Amino acid sequence: MTRTSDVLFDALKQGLADIDARGLRRRRRTIDGANSAHMTVDGRAMIGFASNDYLGLAAHESIRAALAEGASLYGAGSGGSHLLGGHSRAHAQLEDELAAFSGGFVDDPRALYFSTGYMANLAVLTTLAGRGTLVFSDALNHASLIDGVRLSRAETQIYPHADIDALDAMLDASRDQTATKLIVTDSVFSMDGDIAPLARLVEVAEKYGAWLVVDDAHGFGVLGPQGRGALAHYALRSPHLVYVGTLGKAAGVAGAFVCAHATVIEWLVQRARPYIFTTASPPAVAHAVSASVRIIASDEGDARRAHLASLIDTTRAMLKRTRWLPVDSQTAVQPLVIGGNDETVALAAALDAQGLWVPAIRPPTVPSGTSRLRISLSAAHSDEDLARLDHALSTL
Ligand SMILES: *Cc1c(COP(=O)(O)O)cnc(C)c1O
Numbered sequence: 097m098t099r100t101s102d103v104l105f106d107a108l109k110q111g112l113a114d115i116d117a118r119g120l121r122r123r124r125r126t127i128d129g130a131n132s133a134h135m136t137v138d139g140r141a142m143i144g145f146a147s148n149d150y151l152g153l154a155a156h157e158s159i160r161a162a163l164a165e166g167a168s169l170y171g172a173g174s175g176g177s178h179l180l181g182g183h184s185r186a187h188a189q190l191e192d193e194l195a196a197f198s199g200g201f202v203d204d205p206r207a208l209y210f211s212t213g214y215m216a217n218l219a220v221l222t223t224l225a226g227r228g229t230l231v232f233s234d235a236l237n238h239a240s241l242i243d244g245v246r247l248s249r250a251e252t253q254i255y256p257h258a259d260i261d262a263l264d265a266m267l268d269a270s271r272d273q274t275a276t277k278l279i280v281t282d283s284v285f286s287m288d289g290d291i292a293p294l295a296r297l298v299e300v301a302e303k304y305g306a307w308l309v310v311d312d313a314h315g316f317g318v319l320g321p322q323g324r325g326a327l328a329h330y331a332l333r334s335p336h337l338v339y340v341g342t343l344g345k346a347a348g349v350a351g352a353f354v355c356a357h358a359t360v361i362e363w364l365v366q367r368a369r370p371y372i373f374t375t376a377s378p379p380a381v382a383h384a385v386s387a388s389v390r391i392i393a394s395d396e397g398d399a400r401r402a403h404l405a406s407l408i409d410t411t412r413a414m415l416k417r418t419r420w421l422p423v424d425s426q427t428a429v430q431p432l433v434i435g436g437n438d439e440t441v442a443l444a445a446a447l448d449a450q451g452l453w454v455p456a457i458r459p460p461t462v463p464s465g466t467s468r469l470r471i472s473l474s475a476a477h478s479d480e481d482l483a484r485l486d487h488a489l490s491t492l
Contacts, residue, residue, distance in 0.1 A: 317346025
């Protein structure tokens with residue numbers, strides 16, 4: 097007789113077998129040393145096109161030094177949650193710097209630092225939305241936004257990707273409802289690399305008295321003057337904007353921040369469970385992020401963004417010459433749609449054999465039939481790195 101405790105075991109085994117049968121098994125790779133354009137992956141020297149380290153700062157000497165300095169100044173761990181003894185001078189300073197850097201979209205901006213972007217998104221959505229709130233969410237939003245909306249128990253309407261007319265119609269249909277309305281969007285969509293029509297989103301939000309939450313995980317550090325982010329890129333301003341930037345991608349370290357009017361941030365401090373019920377991240381990490389933000393804002397940051405822009409141009413031209421379907425992306429995320437899972441995996445394997453790490457992205461991350469290679473560019477790449485990729489793609 098099967099014991100009930102084995103029912104779950106059998107279901108997991110069956111589930112894993114199904115994943116294999118559909119060519120969807122995911123495998124982690126182990127990196128020795130620092131993550132940069134050139135690195136050691138599972139013991140082999142490779143050129144990586146898989147990271148979100150868009151400015152090449154993850155291995156930057158002075159940010160590493162700041163992390164070490166932070167550990168010597170503040171110790172290894174924070175010792176507590178932010179509200180119970182774990183909030184350090186390093187966290188406080190970083191929040192002031194981030195509010196000044198990216199808060200130009202609102203009067204009286206304030207920033208709140210989180211351990212991860214996933215938690216920041218859960219915090220924003222569960223705190224600003226709830227039963228009785230209407231949330232309008234882009235069909236291609238990141239999983240952390242989707243999970244945040246689900247956890248909030250708000251009523252959700254999904255609008256077709258970047259379709260402002262459809263969104264306008266949905267908002268119009270809910271015109272008579274007194275409920276708080278929240279529009280939620282990625283700025284740069286992580287699997288297609290396209291940028292949301294943010295100016296029109298702000299317009300439509302104002303028209304219907306809605307708030308707009310913008311997840312700028314792939315824009316902070318890269319877009320806008322000095323890398324201030326997607327809202328600065330379009331010089332948008334509204335008191336009803338809530339901005340989420342992450343600090344483990346272009347900033348090369350870890351964590352995230354929410355920036356909004358001080359009243360919104362104070363409400364998060366009082367009420368956001370993903371902020372309150374977790375240990376504050378090590379102050380040294382915040383200290384290192386401060387160093388990273390200084391570089392992002394500096395001439396060196398400008399030079400890194402300019403180099404990245406030229407790599408993006410080269411890659412766009414290169415992908416057009418292949419027999420597959422490039423996605424029209426102006427950002428560091430350059431997808432090449434192959435189609436089937438097996439074909440995509442085979443192509444990634446062939447590139448891998450040539451020392452090129454380009455991840456295959458499959459369902460459920462992207463819709464079925466649109467499996468793709470996702471080429472992520474970094475200012476740490478050289479023109480020769482791209483020439484290697486170009487050569488490999490042209491011979492496959
Ligand atoms: C990576 C990412 C997140 C999560 O940020 P982490 O700091 O990695 O947890 C949130 N939103 C988007 C769009 C992302 O790409």
